[in-house]
Amino acid sequence: MIDKIWPREAYDWYRSACDVYNYPGGSFGNSIRELISTNDTVLDLGCGIGAAALTIAPWCKSVIALDNDKDALGYLENRAKELGISNITTKHSNWPDDAPLEVDVVIALHVYQVMHSPHNLKPVLESAKRCGLIACHAPVFRRDESFVELKEELGITPYYELCDNGCYTKGALDALGARTSCKKAVYNFSQPLDSLDEVARFIAWQINARDSMAEIITKRAHRYVIKENDKYLVPVTRHSCLITFKK
Numbered sequence: 001m002i003d004k005i006w007p008r009e010a011y012d013w014y015r016s017a018c019d020v021y022n023y024p025g026g027s028f029g030n031s032i033r034e035l036i037s038t039n040d041t042v043l044d045l046g047c048g049i050g051a052a053a054l055t056i057a058p059w060c061k062s063v064i065a066l067d068n069d070k071d072a073l074g075y076l077e078n079r080a081k082e083l084g085i086s087n088i089t090t091k092h093s094n095w096p097d098d099a100p101l102e103v104d105v106v107i108a109l110h111v112y113q114v115m116h117s118p119h120n121l122k123p124v125l126e127s128a129k130r131c132g133l134i135a136c137h138a139p140v141f142r143r144d145e146s147f148v149e150l151k152e153e154l155g156i157t158p159y160y161e162l163c164d165n166g167c168y169t170k171g172a173l174d175a176l177g178a179r180t181s182c183k184k185a186v187y188n189f190s191q192p193l194d195s196l197d198e199v200a201r202f203i204a205w206q207i208n209a210r211d212s213m214a215e216i217i218t219k220r221a222h223r224y225v226i227k228e229n230d231k232y233l234v235p236v237t238r239h240s241c242l243i244t245f246k247k
Helices: 008-021 025-033 051-059 070-083 112-116 118-127 148-154 166-175 196-206 211-224
Strands: 041-045 062-067 088-092 103-109 128-137 179-188 191-193 226-228 231-234 237-246
Touching (some): 008 051, 008 070, 025 128, 025 237, 041 051, 051 088, 051 103, 070 088, 103 118, 112 118, 112 128, 166 237, 196 231
Parallel strands (some): 041 062, 041 103, 103 128
Antiparallel strands (some): 128 237, 179 237, 226 231
16 A cells, blocks of 8 residues: 545645645755756656646656556546646556666655555665655644644544654665655645535544544534635645655
8 A cells, every 4th residue: 555545525625735835846846856857757656646746747757656546646647638747657556566666766755654664665765776755744743733622622643642753764764775864844735625614524534533523523613714705724734854865
């Protein structure tokens, strides 16, 4: 597995936030551009609907966009066609079934099964001829976490009590012989939505709520939204660790 399969509605939510906030170009763009050149083939590992692939495509020779979600890959293919981007090849696969792939650079943004498993992480390094970048959620204080009061009310473990353990990922890459560095990125990834009902569905998806929690989330949704003209904006700030490796 690369990542969980998203509900169809989540594709549109994610794309709209990416478009508004120029993700990942605005948040990670400089770090990615430092690694790639116009002659490179880049692997977007766990690409989802292709936010990174679409951003990277104009900067390099070609992109291989790999994911285990066929619907997300179809969404990416349609979006690339709309934008006139022709150098992205999609690949439906469960990493690392087809690894290693021969590419110049590997980009993996928030692909949790890759980061937490040595079995899945080693082929990332083996696939990259030169270098790569892995992004994961950084530890946050309670005051910085979105929906934290709601999570606590519902008995859902907040992020501030967890860690995606980017230090483990960096250490594992070091042990495999890579030269690594890391830095933190903090960026706005708020979500524009059309109604309070949609706000409730979005929040439920974000916090991995069970269906039985829907009534409480609907009652609390107004607490987490700002009304802007005819739109609703759910403020979200993301904190990520960017781990760069070079061979």
